Amino acid sequence: MTERSVRWGILATGGIAAAFTADLVAASRSGSAAGxxxxxxxxxxxxxxxxxxxxxxxxxxxxxxxxNALAEDGDVDVVYVATPHSAxxxxxxxxxxxxxxxxxxxxxTLNAREAGELVALAKARxxxxxxxxxxxxxxxxxxxxxLVDDGAIGEVRHVQADFGLAGHLLPExxxxxxxxxxxxxxxxxxxxxxxxxxVYPVSFAQLLLGEPSDVTARSMLSAEGVDLQTGALLSWxxxxxxxxxxxxxxxxxxxASVTGSGGRIDIPHGxxxxxxxxxxxxGREPEEFTADPAxxxxxxxxxxxxxxxxxxxxxxxESPLVPLDGTLAVMRTLDAIRDRVGVRYPGEAxxxxxxxxxxxx
Numbered sequence: 264m265t266e267r268s269v270r271w272g273i274l275a276t277g278g279i280a281a282a283f284t285a286d287l288v289a290a291s292r293s294g295s296a297a298g299x300x301x302x303x304x305x306x307x308x309x310x311x312x313x314x315x316x317x318x319x320x321x322x323x324x325x326x327x328x329x330x331n332a333l334a335e336d337g338d339v340d341v342v343y344v345a346t347p348h349s350a351x352x353x354x355x356x357x358x359x360x361x362x363x364x365x366x367x368x369x370x371x372t373l374n375a376r377e378a379g380e381l382v383a384l385a386k387a388r389x390x391x392x393x394x395x396x397x398x399x400x401x402x403x404x405x406x407x408x409x410l411v412d413d414g415a416i417g418e419v420r421h422v423q424a425d426f427g428l429a430g431h432l433l434p435e436x437x438x439x440x441x442x443x444x445x446x447x448x449x450x451x452x453x454x455x456x457x458x459x460x461x462v463y464p465v466s467f468a469q470l471l472l473g474e475p476s477d478v479t480a481r482s483m484l485s486a487e488g489v490d491l492q493t494g495a496l497l498s499w500x501x502x503x504x505x506x507x508x509x510x511x512x513x514x515x516x517x518x519a520s521v522t523g524s525g526g527r528i529d530i531p532h533g534x535x536x537x538x539x540x541x542x543x544x545x546g547r548e549p550e551e552f553t554a555d556p557a558x559x560x561x562x563x564x565x566x567x568x569x570x571x572x573x574x575x576x577x578x579x580x581e582s583p584l585v586p587l588d589g590t591l592a593v594m595r596t597l598d599a600i601r602d603r604v605g606v607r608y609p610g611e612a613x614x615x616x617x618x619x620x621x622x623x624x
Contacts, residue, residue, distance in 0.1 A: 280345035307333035364391035417525030424464035427510030455489030461509035482604035
């Protein structure tokens with residue numbers, strides 16, 4: 264693979280699949296260092312019509328009307344799984360079973376049990392597996408983490424992050440609300456704010472502090488039993504706290520801050536794909552860090568694609584930027600939050616079986 268293009272397959276044809284494919288194709292055509300020698304060779308959907316339309320849109324040579332055909336395509340080096348997260352376990356599992364490498368969207372799965380099954384399967388097959396947590400691959404987020412790790416603000420004491428959108432303003436809304444069948448409200452599709460949006464605040468906090476020792480949470484639930492908004496307080500044995508919020512009933516600032524014993528870092532907007540952040544060190548003038556224009560648009564997904572291709576060419580089975588242990592830890596925290604607020608998806612085991620490593624509150 265080091266001497267030829269990395270050949271991608273795209274599994275699913277929704278909005279995030281289109282965005283990823285567009286960024287991958289654009290980066291490859293431009294010869295950008297963030298997306299060299301990538302080739303999208305196949306796409307699959309449950310509908311042949313949908314697969315054909317997607318293939319025509321992006322100039323993809325092969326289109327499959329079922330997932331198995333893509334999984335069995337030996338000319339595909341890595342599959343990007345972009346289904347709703349309720350289908351991640353099945354879709355990614357098919358690809359791993361067939362010997363494909365996988366980049367799987369977040370939330371990685373419905374729960375930690377499913378995530379553990381995928382990780383075990385990848386390790387058994389010797390295949391590469393990575394969660395598509397593009398925030399971790401963002402150059403400015405990597406710079407922020409390096410500053411924190413180097414002690415720029417001292418010992419981290421508190422992390423704050425929020426991500427909320429006004430669901431009633433989405434095109435799919437009817438009479439000022441999302442219909443119960445919408446993926447954000449349907450329990451069968453892993454609906455709710457937490458897995459769709461809350462995964463970002465949780466992942467941001469755990470990028471800096473690791474897995475929490477304790478979790479407290481409260482939610483406003485829908486009639487269908489999914490969370491419309493959730494607030495969580497995570498705590499660590501060393502005394503650090505994280506105050507996190509997600510919502511599908513109101514747009515938030517999507518801001519974040521990291522407070523330490525010697526300063527603070529503020530991301531004023533769009534913390535998971537920032538264009539700038541401000542470092543405040545005690546006794547010093549604030550320093551602003553801005554995105555490098557050469558890194559492309561702030562909403563580009565090409566950085567995670569570049570990390571996958573780097574790892575594949577290096578013969579790695581996981582990424583140091585998005586390690587599998589970190590993905591599993593985030594899933595355990597998401598499970599714990601759902602345990603606290605009473606959100607359970609069809610077919611899941613009892614709550615007590617899902618988050619044994621966190622102490623109930």
